[in-house]
Amino acid sequence: xxxxxxxxxxxxxxxxxxxxxxxxxxxxxxxxxxxxxxxxxxxxxxxxxxxxxxxxxxxxxxxxxxxxxxxxxxxxxxxxxxxxxxxxxxxxxxxxxxxxxxxxxxxxxxxxxxxxxxxxxxxxxxxxxxxxxxxxxxxxxxxxxxxxxxxxxxxxxxxxxxxxxxxxxxxxxxxxxxxxxxxxxxxxxxxxxxxxxxxxxxxxxxxxxxxxxxxxxxx
Amino acid sequence: xxxxxxxxxxxxxxxxxxxxxxxxxxxxxxxxxxxxxxxxxxxxxxxxxxxxxxxxxxxxxxxxxxxxxxxxxxxxxxxxxxxxxxxxxxxxxxxxxxxxxxxxxxxxxxxxxxxxxxxxxxxxxxxxxxxxxxxxxxxxxxxxxxxxxxxxxxxxxxxxxxxxxxxxxxxxxxxxxxxxxxxxxxxxxxxxxxxxxxxxxxxxxxxxxxxxxxxxxxx
Numbered sequence: 001x002x003x004x005x006x007x008x009x010x011x012x013x014x015x016x017x018x019x020x021x022x023x024x025x026x027x028x029x030x031x032x033x034x035x036x037x038x039x040x041x042x043x044x045x046x047x048x049x050x051x052x053x054x055x056x057x058x059x060x061x062x063x064x065x066x067x068x069x070x071x072x073x074x075x076x077x078x079x080x081x082x083x084x085x086x087x088x089x090x091x092x093x094x095x096x097x098x099x100x101x102x103x104x105x106x107x108x109x110x111x112x113x114x115x116x117x118x119x120x121x122x123x124x125x126x127x128x129x130x131x132x133x134x135x136x137x138x139x140x141x142x143x144x145x146x147x148x149x150x151x152x153x154x155x156x157x158x159x160x161x162x163x164x165x166x167x168x169x170x171x172x173x174x175x176x177x178x179x180x181x182x183x184x185x186x187x188x189x190x191x192x193x194x195x196x197x198x199x200x201x202x203x204x205x206x207x208x209x210x211x212x213x214x215x216x217x218x219x
Numbered sequence: 220x221x222x223x224x225x226x227x228x229x230x231x232x233x234x235x236x237x238x239x240x241x242x243x244x245x246x247x248x249x250x251x252x253x254x255x256x257x258x259x260x261x262x263x264x265x266x267x268x269x270x271x272x273x274x275x276x277x278x279x280x281x282x283x284x285x286x287x288x289x290x291x292x293x294x295x296x297x298x299x300x301x302x303x304x305x306x307x308x309x310x311x312x313x314x315x316x317x318x319x320x321x322x323x324x325x326x327x328x329x330x331x332x333x334x335x336x337x338x339x340x341x342x343x344x345x346x347x348x349x350x351x352x353x354x355x356x357x358x359x360x361x362x363x364x365x366x367x368x369x370x371x372x373x374x375x376x377x378x379x380x381x382x383x384x385x386x387x388x389x390x391x392x393x394x395x396x397x398x399x400x401x402x403x404x405x406x407x408x409x410x411x412x413x414x415x416x417x418x419x420x421x422x423x424x425x426x427x428x429x430x431x432x433x434x435x436x437x438x
Contacts, residue, residue: 055368056326056361067311071321078314092286095297102290106324107275114333121353127346134340142275149274 002034003064005075006053007209009039015210016175017203020072021060023169025205027076029198030165031083033064039209073105073166080162087161100156100163108146109170111138116173139179147185154192168193221253222283224294225272226428228258234429235394236422239291240279242388244424246295248417249384250302252283258428292324292385299381306380319375319382327365328389330357335392358398366404373411387412 005028007021021037028035044050046057053061054070061068062075069075077098080086087094115135122128146167150156155164171190174180180187193199224247226240240256247254263269265276272280273289280287281294288294296317299305306313334354341347365386369375374383390409393399399406412418 051367056322056364058326065311067314069314069318071318071325073321073325074314074318077317077321095286095288095293098296099288099290099293102292102296102324103275105321106290106292107277110329110332113329122350125346125349127344127350130344131341131346145275148270 001064002036003028003062004036004038005063006038006040006050006059006061007206008059009041009044009209010213011206011210015207017206018173019059019206022202022206023072023166024060024062024075024079025202026165026169026199027079027086027162029202030196031079031085033079033083037205037209073101076162076166077101086165088158093158096157097161097163100161101166104163104166104170108142108167109173111135111142112170112173115139115177136179139174140182143179143183143186147183150185150189152185155189160196164189164193168199220284221255222247222281223255223257224282225257225259225269225278225280226425227278228260228263228428229432230425230429234426236425237392238278238425241421241425242291242385243279243281243294243298244421245384245388245418246298246305246381248420249415250298250304252298252302256424256428292320295381295385296320305384307377312377315376316380316382319380320385323382323385323389327361327386328392330354330361331389331392334358334396355398358393359401362398362402362405366402369404369408371404374408379415383408383412387418 005021005024007025008019011019013019025035040050040059045054045059050061051057053063053068056070058070060072060075061070062078063069067078069078076086080097087097115132118128118131118135122131155161156167157163168190171180171186172194180190194203224240224243227238230238232238244254259269259278264273264278269280270276272282272287275289277289279291279294280289281297282288286297288297295305299316306316334351337347337350337354341350374380375386376382387409390399390405391413399409413422
């Protein structure tokens, strides 16, 4: 059965792979599930038809048979539980991989988003320069711990899992900030994620949306 | 088998049930899993013994047999998958309940935490009064959508689930802010959560830790 996901018709990240549909595309590619993409404008996202899929009017969503889901974390976990490739078979190891998925979304990503929001919305404000060091210190605390937990391993807990998929996706938001440069182990970890064939296929597919829209004069 | 969780020996919330062990205690009570609590000081949380359980040196953690987990979302989900009481049997409904759990943690909680952090750390700063309306507007957007999704239903999607447990826990962080007062449906939803016998047992247990520490002169 072919899954249908939703994504931005015109992504604010200009095809850099940072919109949250990328996490779902990557999981679909890792698990080999065929999918189609329904592209939505910002106006489409707020319409009742899409609200029925996503109560907060966002992307991505996931539809397959009788299942309709929102929240990229839930969609990635759903794919990981239904298909081979993103979770170990052993029950205890599986629970740990899921803990890393939550850690990516709830412990590592929030301070990264806070810095992004400040940079987007408050860069012109008088307080921006005073808040920034505190925001970056909170990111640094998380990255120190994450780097220590990873150590010299390839992935966070044994084989590549949904936890790594989400953690690499979250760390990719730091590209361009210069912050990852201080963490060689994490930089190499992110590069290993980006080198995976499934990641590359997913990245190319989301970039193609941006390129096509630009050529059509829509971006 | 008895599970062992970790919690603050002296919770910064002074027994108001807002520390994240409360979410796990509530899930343990809903599922009827017996548990013991290992209380940790802030110094204990940064020691190697606890870091082995929790890479970011936080609470709560969960140990049962060969399973050691961190991240309250992952622990609640683990309990919900292993025991009756927090997830529907139907596969599609189960996936939707898990989507609400992620929505609580990733879509609704972040702007609530941002407001808390600003109130804790920036109340004395000149910019606090100018930032606050934007922070509260972001919370309002989420609550508007959540209230519309809940409508006049008792719980978010059929019977009470792990998604409701987490959403109520997140909304409880707004108590004292006055914000929930503008959302009668959500206020009633939170009250229904607090009225559950399992919630009340969990709340009493975490309050007892605070009261005992205070009596011993530690709080």
